[in-house]
Amino acid sequence: MSRPYGTGVPAVAGGLVSGVDAEARRALVREQAPVWNGIDSVEVLVHDSGPADAREERAATLLVRLLRAPAPGLLSARTVRVLGGVRPDPRLNPVGVVWAHRADAVAGGGPPPAGVTAEDRTLVERATSGAPGSRDRVLVVRTDSAGDWSTYVLALTGDDGSGPPAGFDAPLARAAFTFTVDCPSALDCAAGVPACPPGTAASPVLDYLARDYEALRTRLLDRLRTLLPDWTDHSPADPAVTLAELFAALGDRLAVWQDGVAAEAYLSTARRRTSVRRHARLLDHRMGEGVSARVWLAFRTDVDGWVARGTPVTEPFDGGLPPETVEEALAAGAVVFETCAGARITTALNALDLHSWGDPDHCLPAGATSAFLRHPKGLSPDWQDGHVLLLVPRDRAGTRGAEGRDGVGAARRQAVRLVRAPVAHEDPLYPGHRVLEVHWAAEDALRVPLPVTGGLDGGLPVTLAEALANAVLADHGGTVTETLAAPGRGQGARPRLGRTGLAWTESPPVGPRSAAAALRPDPRRAEPRIVLDDGLRRWSPATDLLSGDRLAATFIVETENDGTTRLRFGDGVSARRPTPDAPLVAAYRIGGGSAGNVAAGALATVLTRPGLPPLPAGARVANPLPAAGGTDPETLDEVRQLAPHAFRFPLRAVTSADHAEVAMRHPGVQRAVARRRWTGSWYAQEVALDPLSGADDPAAAASLAAEVAAVLETHRMTGTDVRTVTPVYVPLEVVADVCVLPGHRPGDVVADLARTFSAGVLPDGRRGFFHPDRFTFGTPLFLSDVVATAMDVPGVAWVDVGDDDERGLRFRRLGRPPADEVRRGRVDAAPREVLRADSDPGNPERGRVSFRPRSEP
Incomplete structure (x- = not known):
């Protein structure tokens, strides 16, 4: 065509x-x-x-x-x-x-x-x-x-x-x-503009501050009166009023959603815990969800047996029918703890008396790290290093304070962890018993003195303390089981747990340095205690889904302000997506936070739990020591303050000062000093560590050095080696004359001075003058401090401190000639040196302090 x-x-x-x-x-x-x-x-x-x-x-x-x-x-x-x-x-x-x-x-x-x-x-x-x-x-x-x-x-x-x-x-x-008649156009060529545009009705005055129900209802009714001047029925039953109220309620809800969406977009204004957690994660800060408290349980049994991992215990119930299961205890509002690991309990370890070798008034001083235990020869306690003992006092009538509710020496109870195998001894005064010498970690040194014996009974000392050796660590939280609704096929489906208060616990340490360290769970390492089972695989919680592959059966736990918990799964790319419409069986623990810091004697009832073997016949449980370490989740205000600082926190160590700062973040390090040294082929950072206590314990020192080295390894620069070393300890020699006031025995005054200037812990809990934690790198010894401390001892009239070989006075480094320390009034220490004066006769190379009494000026 x-x-x-x-x-x-x-x-x-x-x-x-x-x-x-x-x-x-x-x-x-x-x-x-x-x-x-x-x-x-x-x-x-x-x-x-x-x-x-x-x-x-x-x-x-x-x-x-x-x-x-x-x-x-x-x-x-x-x-x-x-x-x-x-x-x-x-x-x-x-x-x-x-x-x-x-x-x-x-x-x-x-x-x-x-x-x-x-x-x-x-x-x-x-x-x-x-x-x-x-x-x-x-x-x-x-x-x-x-x-x-x-x-x-x-x-x-x-x-x-x-x-x-x-x-x-x-x-x-x-x-x-127009000349462009052959160009296609979708416009109507006959469309025209009316000669006189229609008039516009006057718009109502808009009040953008009217966002709640009452304000919106008032504005709607005012508008209806303007548009319908003949409308006079303003009663609540009128259909127009009803419609206005419905629209006002809908507008109020929409305003809340609009404000919420805008507020949740920023860390400073977000109100939902999930939003704050995600904002903080972008700043490399993990929101703390708290951690469950821990406690040492003491079991007594009539028959040797086994305590399974996860055995639940709860509070004693004096009246009414006590609960038997975890669900019943939680429904009653009781606190439930579960053992962290399985342990064998025997009758030989129920209780072992402390031994005094015939001393009728023996007492373990504060700072003690060893003791003697007595047990019948027919029973053989089988333990090695790492075993935990609970040292508890009892009164002269023999009433034990293990239950912790009798008020007997509550402050004297303490858990200690053995650092070596016990050494067996024989005491002829007790022919039917064996005596075991035990040593525990320096970090578990006694905080206060512990009386061992008091008086005689039948010619033998009366024992006032015992060691409970069937000790098992437990943490707060009771396990419940629930079948969750299927996640569905949508990516936004997030199942919700039926109970609030999901417990976050730290995995129990393997071979902790001390019994005290086991009661200090780290909230930063806490994990939610929940597992899922869909019949095909077992699902476990993860910190995020980005690091997992598409087959990883992991999920994210998100807890809201009211304690409700939702589970978020992967999308099939970063983590596995659950099978649609497949029910999930969840086993999780309820507990955690500071509510688990119960007092001593608060736990005395053993509960049953499906799938766990029962305890041996006659088994009883108590907590002689209070629970500790329970921490509540971080509040939203705390996260807003900490998250920006965590983002600015340096994650690298370049200079020597950086390496020292990283080392001092460890809770067991008092101070650290680093220096850059040439090894002959390359440079290395040498970090000297001054521990808070236990420097003389080789095992504790080695463990501390290994932990600090592991942290430094993650911060060091490529091509730089890092190694940890011990401080350069400088022994001191201090010899002074003391004038004793009339009415005081010179021997008692000198003994008080020796205790005051010791390197241990005083009977009243104070640290001695030369305690390791009082001197660190570069800390000098001032002559004025020595004189002032000595003058505070009762019975001291004056102190003569100097450096005179003829008179035998000393104020210098041990084995060194005087370097004008008396005139300067101090003994200086280099940046990598630590002054010490242990006054230990068995180790004279560690320095000494002695006072010579004089009865007259």
Whole structure:
């Protein structure tokens, strides 16, 4: 099918010219002014090949249809103008008129007018073939350019170029059109702008602060009264009032959601715990969810047996029917603990008396790390290093304080961990017993003195203390089982636990340094105690899902402010997605926080738990010591304060000061000093550690050095070696004369001075003058401190401290000549040196302090 040589469409139908509705104007002119003429439409003919030269811009042919036929010769190229579109200046992109003739003259049978070619005649004949009789009302205009994409105006003027032609209506003497008739457009060419736009109703005054129910209800009712002036029934039963209240309630809820979405987007304004946790995680801060308390349980049994891991114990119930299961105890509001590991309990380890070797008034001093125990020869306690003993006192009548509720020596109870195997001895005073010598960790040194014996009974000392050796560590939380709803197929499905208060516990340490360290769980290492089982695999909690592969059966635990817990699973890319519609069986523990820091004697009932073997016959349980270490979760305000600081916290060690700072973050390090040394091939950082206590214990020192070295390994720079060393201990020699006041025995005064200037713990719990924790790297010994401390001892009149070989006075380093220390008033220590004076006769190389009494000045 061939395309016509020329086609045309009306350029503007019903458009506005100078703000006048052309369609309405034409109708009026046709009916009421039949003598007037005007433009009906303008049609642009599309050329397949124009008569103009191909090298020049293609010309255009316009068909201007008039309402009536004009007088002959009235319209010509002189009276037709094409005004230039969006450019008011006609000199810019001008469109000129080459010729203008009536269609009957162009398409007639006579000779063509000037400038009209045969192709022009054919084009006009085809365009006006539908109504050849009306060609006298059509004006053919040839332009020298096709213009651009803007809208043009075709204007008919008089001979002088101003005003409309004679007999033409002025508004209809102009018509808008465009040359781009062959470009497709989805716009309606007949669409026009109404002459007078409809009026807009006055909008109500908006109050953007009206966001709650009462304010929204008031505004809605006010608006209804304005729109419905005849509405007078404003009672709550009126349907309009009911609808207004419904919309007000909906608006209140939407306002809450809008405020919540905006608030949860920032750490400083977030109110949901999950949002704060995620914001803090972006700052490399893990929100602390707290940690469960721990306690040492003492079991007594009539038959040897086994205590399984997870054995639950709870509070004693004096009245009513005591609970038997964990669910019943939790429903009653009781505190439940479960053992951290399995342990064998025997009758031989129920209780072992402390031995005094016949001393009727023996007492283990504060700071003691060894003792003697007595047990019948027929019983053989089988333990090695790492075994834990609970040292408890009892009164002279033999009443034990193991239960912790009798008030007997509550402050003297202490747990100790053995650091070596016991050594067996024989005592002829007790032919039927064996005596075991036990040593425990320096960190478990007695805090206060522990009386061992008091008086005689039948010629033998009365024992006032015993060791409970069936000790098992337990932490707060009771295990319950629940079947959760299936997660569903949506990625946002998060099952919720039916109980609140999920317990977070730290995995029990393997071979802790001391019994005291076992009661200090680290909240930063706490993990939620929950496991899931969907029948195919076992799911375990993780810190995040980004580090796991797509097959990892892990999930995230998210706890809200009210204690509810939701579980978030992976999407099949970073972690495994659970099987849709498969129920999950959850086993989790309820407890944790400071609520688990129960007092001594608070636990005395053993509960049953499905799947665990029962305890041996006659087994009883108690907690002689209080539970400790329970920490509540971090509050939102604490996270907001800590998270930014954690982000700025340096995670690298470059300089020597950086290495020392990292080492001092360990809780067992009092101070650390680092220096950069050349090894002969490369540089290495040598970090000297000054522990808080237990420096003389090789096992504790080695364990501390290994832990600090592991931390430094994660912070050091590549290519730098790091090693830990012990301090350079400098022994001191201090010999002084003391004048004793009348009425005081010189021997007692000297003994008090020896205790005051010792390296241990005094009977009242204070540390001695030369206790290891009082001197660290670079700490000098001041002469004034020695004199002031000695003068505080009762019975001391004055102290003569100096450095005189003839008089035997000393104030210097041991084995060194005097270096003017007395004149300067101090003994200096280098940055890597630690001063010490243990006054231990068995180790004289560790320094000594002695006082010589004088009865008169």
